Amino acid sequence: xxxxxxxxxxxxxxxxxSGESAGLVTALFTATSAVCVTGLVVVDTESHWSAFGEVVxxxxxxxxxxxxxxxxxxxxxxxxxxxxxxxxxxxxxxTKTIGLGEVRAVVRRVLAISAVVELLxxxxxxxRFATGxxxxxxxxxxxxxxxxxxxxxxxxxxxxxxxxxxxATDPWVNVPVMLAxxxxxxxxxxxxxxxxxxxxxxxxWSLHARITLTTYAALVVVGVVGITVIxxxxxxTLGPLGVGGKLLVGAFQGVTPRTAGFNTxxxxxxxxxxxxxxxxxxxxxxxxxxxxxxxxVTTFALLAFVIYTEVRGExxxxxxxxxxxxxxxxxxxxxxxxxVGAVAAATLTLLLxxxxxxxxxxxxxxxxxxxxxxxxxITASIPPAGQLLLVGLMFLGRVGxxxxxxxxxxRERARRYELPEERPIVx
Amino acid sequence: xxxxxxxxxxxxxxxxxSGESAGLVTALFTATSAVCVTGLVVVDTESHWSAFGEVVxxxxxxxxxxxxxxxxxxxxxxxxxxxxxxxxxxxxxxTKTIGLGEVRAVVRRVLAISAVVELLxxxxxxxRFATGxxxxxxxxxxxxxxxxxxxxxxxxxxxxxxxxxxxATDPWVNVPVMLAxxxxxxxxxxxxxxxxxxxxxxxxWSLHARITLTTYAALVVVGVVGITVIxxxxxxTLGPLGVGGKLLVGAFQGVTPRTAGFNTxxxxxxxxxxxxxxxxxxxxxxxxxxxxxxxxVTTFALLAFVIYTEVRGExxxxxxxxxxxxxxxxxxxxxxxxxVGAVAAATLTLLLxxxxxxxxxxxxxxxxxxxxxxxxxITASIPPAGQLLLVGLMFLGRVGxxxxxxxxxxRERARRYELPEERPIVx
Ligand SMILES: [K+]
Ligand SMILES: [K+]
Numbered sequence: 001x002x003x004x005x006x007x008x009x010x011x012x013x014x015x016x017x018s019g020e021s022a023g024l025v026t027a028l029f030t031a032t033s034a035v036c037v038t039g040l041v042v043v044d045t046e047s048h049w050s051a052f053g054e055v056v057x058x059x060x061x062x063x064x065x066x067x068x069x070x071x072x073x074x075x076x077x078x079x080x081x082x083x084x085x086x087x088x089x090x091x092x093x094x095t096k097t098i099g100l101g102e103v104r105a106v107v108r109r110v111l112a113i114s115a116v117v118e119l120l121x122x123x124x125x126x127x128r129f130a131t132g133x134x135x136x137x138x139x140x141x142x143x144x145x146x147x148x149x150x151x152x153x154x155x156x157x158x159x160x161x162x163x164x165x166x167x168a169t170d171p172w173v174n175v176p177v178m179l180a181x182x183x184x185x186x187x188x189x190x191x192x193x194x195x196x197x198x199x200x201x202x203x204x205w206s207l208h209a210r211i212t213l214t215t216y217a218a219l220v221v222v223g224v225v226g227i228t229v230i231x232x233x234x235x236x237t238l239g240p241l242g243v244g245g246k247l248l249v250g251a252f253q254g255v256t257p258r259t260a261g262f263n264t265x266x267x268x269x270x271x272x273x274x275x276x277x278x279x280x281x282x283x284x285x286x287x288x289x290x291x292x293x294x295x296x297v298t299t300f301a302l303l304a305f306v307i308y309t310e311v312r313g314e315x316x317x318x319x320x321x322x323x324x325x326x327x328x329x330x331x332x333x334x335x336x337x338x339x340v341g342a343v344a345a346a347t348l349t350l351l352l353x354x355x356x357x358x359x360x361x362x363x364x365x366x367x368x369x370x371x372x373x374x375x376x377x378i379t380a381s382i383p384p385a386g387q388l389l390l391v392g393l394m395f396l397g398r399v400g401x402x403x404x405x406x407x408x409x410x411r412e413r414a415r416r417y418e419l420p421e422e423r424p425i426v427x
Numbered sequence: 428x429x430x431x432x433x434x435x436x437x438x439x440x441x442x443x444x445s446g447e448s449a450g451l452v453t454a455l456f457t458a459t460s461a462v463c464v465t466g467l468v469v470v471d472t473e474s475h476w477s478a479f480g481e482v483v484x485x486x487x488x489x490x491x492x493x494x495x496x497x498x499x500x501x502x503x504x505x506x507x508x509x510x511x512x513x514x515x516x517x518x519x520x521x522t523k524t525i526g527l528g529e530v531r532a533v534v535r536r537v538l539a540i541s542a543v544v545e546l547l548x549x550x551x552x553x554x555r556f557a558t559g560x561x562x563x564x565x566x567x568x569x570x571x572x573x574x575x576x577x578x579x580x581x582x583x584x585x586x587x588x589x590x591x592x593x594x595a596t597d598p599w600v601n602v603p604v605m606l607a608x609x610x611x612x613x614x615x616x617x618x619x620x621x622x623x624x625x626x627x628x629x630x631x632w633s634l635h636a637r638i639t640l641t642t643y644a645a646l647v648v649v650g651v652v653g654i655t656v657i658x659x660x661x662x663x664t665l666g667p668l669g670v671g672g673k674l675l676v677g678a679f680q681g682v683t684p685r686t687a688g689f690n691t692x693x694x695x696x697x698x699x700x701x702x703x704x705x706x707x708x709x710x711x712x713x714x715x716x717x718x719x720x721x722x723x724v725t726t727f728a729l730l731a732f733v734i735y736t737e738v739r740g741e742x743x744x745x746x747x748x749x750x751x752x753x754x755x756x757x758x759x760x761x762x763x764x765x766x767v768g769a770v771a772a773a774t775l776t777l778l779l780x781x782x783x784x785x786x787x788x789x790x791x792x793x794x795x796x797x798x799x800x801x802x803x804x805i806t807a808s809i810p811p812a813g814q815l816l817l818v819g820l821m822f823l824g825r826v827g828x829x830x831x832x833x834x835x836x837x838r839e840r841a842r843r844y845e846l847p848e849e850r851p852i853v854x
Contacts, residue, residue: 099481165465230779261749270777271545271779272778272785272788273775273778273779274785275785276771276774276775277775277776280771303760303764306760306761307761307764307765308758310757310760310761310835311761311835313835315754326753328744330733330737331737333730333734333760334733334734334737334738335731335739337730337734338734344707345702347703348700348703348704351698351699351700351703352698352700357699357784357785357786358699358702358703358784358785358786358789359784359786360784361699362785408737408738408740
């Protein structure tokens, strides 16, 4: 619904710089990309949209980010309740359902965290824009707030046609943006737990927080090291930079596939190897119930644990002294395989529709599905039917894994009878 | 071991047409490709190898094909015995182990089926080569036998630099080759069951045979229809042909990814969409315990059933009135995901080593892993380190899924204690 209202507003002539309506496909694409906090664009945000249009985009990003965090947190809480398990997101007594008071408490906490992180980020960015780039304070505040909101919500919309490339080697812009997008991307349940721990209210991490934090950190290391090494001497990306610049840009490019969508080098100039590595990282995405997309780091980690357990020949999956429920394993497999199917089908369709290479098309499809928003630059040249396909993919990627996970968890039911067992040969 | 002996023989100067040694990497690559019945080549089989070299290649193909069918059948039998289940490959009494007599019986039956199918195919091909192409009978017999053995073993080695393209529109060559490669690719357990059924010895299909036959048929339909439609008007492939020719070439190209490796059009000229579709089909491959490669059609079908069951919210996977054992489901997931990992890692490495596009490199990696042998034409231009990587990938793809499946099935053991359960949020 936010998408429809947003698309209608963006289709108004007043939303564009030129005063002419942007057209329905462009308005719909941009509104979907904003609400799903994806960040793919078919027109340059700064030059195409008027101030009114930009504020609409910003509002859609904020609404989309808050909405998805709240929805996913509440669904997670509902699943935990039904299973008779504790998931500490509110202080209420543990019951089988969620009361209105708890919904309010979750919304209040999501709002509070968003506001605090966005405000801090905006202050640092504004100061830097005003003092380091001779921007008038009014403009600096606007750009600081815009990029702070876009970063925390992992939206990836920037006010520059080349994303954050103008600030590629400026740590005062890079670091706050990275901190904001990581905070947003860890997910509300983990942030809530970190908050309680900092205030001394809990003694141990939940398994969810442990898996999220370690997997997230491991993927960041893989991304940063991988991209930096592969691109080190690419003359079109890291090549011309000094060692400090190479490290900073490499670090940013290793963090952003998780699934922020800002970039500080031209993605179209990356080595094919970097693109493929980024495809994997984007597909995995960030933490559950946050602003990040993808199949989520816990889903990926559980698959790894399932394989490890199976190869070791053990009958149940144990992680850090806890057993993983069998239905959660099946849910992880289902989500991952359906996601592979969706991306594969979209890639094949886009390949048939256009003349772009597999490199570029696969990157575009993964980026849309995982709500990343990075692109090799082909988005605007895809025909309208292909853009509508991406709209569907962004939407599916945004709400699909979350609602599927909840629906699967809530629908598990017992069979009334058992059939005789049989073992087809696999492999 | 066959690989080492084969490589040594092929490295002899007498093995080449020119009388100079082919070099170790080329000899090793060709021997591995022959024993693993892959069919990727770095040199043209006909013009580079002497008659002696060609016979060595043919011997390696036959040894590799028989070896893998026998090994996989015996492993399947052993697993079934340990689990206390019936798998009818021999007439012996059901015990927990496999006696020498049973090994002999399996080997005898594998030999018999191979000999019959290869002989029939060779007779048809020889007759056609002699009568339709004015070949001397000696040459026709040689080519008929070579291509018959190569087809039944799904090896994909041909005596023409362009594979079977010279016979693209000749049904008298296409049809026997397709029948031979499908027979070889269904797998020995299914062939054995079909044989018993034809002689009226069984009343019902085993679940393994049902799943293999239906999935195999469905994938053939997807491949044939997909490739034919996508390439219909491609001027470099099906475009110039008449309707009959289009259908025949499209059909052959839809069957060959299962994992024969012959081609009747230039793979390098296929549309990117056809290449990606072929990637999926090759990755899935053929039937278990046959001469085909890939993760196998049963593995793929089980994953689909697991997802279907999970989405329907049912606790156990039921197929055609039978329940699928939970450990078989986990084995299918493990094999598929490890295969994805192996192909992804090899693709990334090859991308970094060379300047080829993702299209071509992914195709090459999948083709090597699934022992298909189709190529866009880049194999010979890959540097030696990359060729050795492909050697490893062919070997892993040939023996990996089979031995992994058996090892996993035989190593399942009970845990002595259970830890408390916890549910990380996925999706
Ligand atoms: K994004
Ligand atoms: K082959």
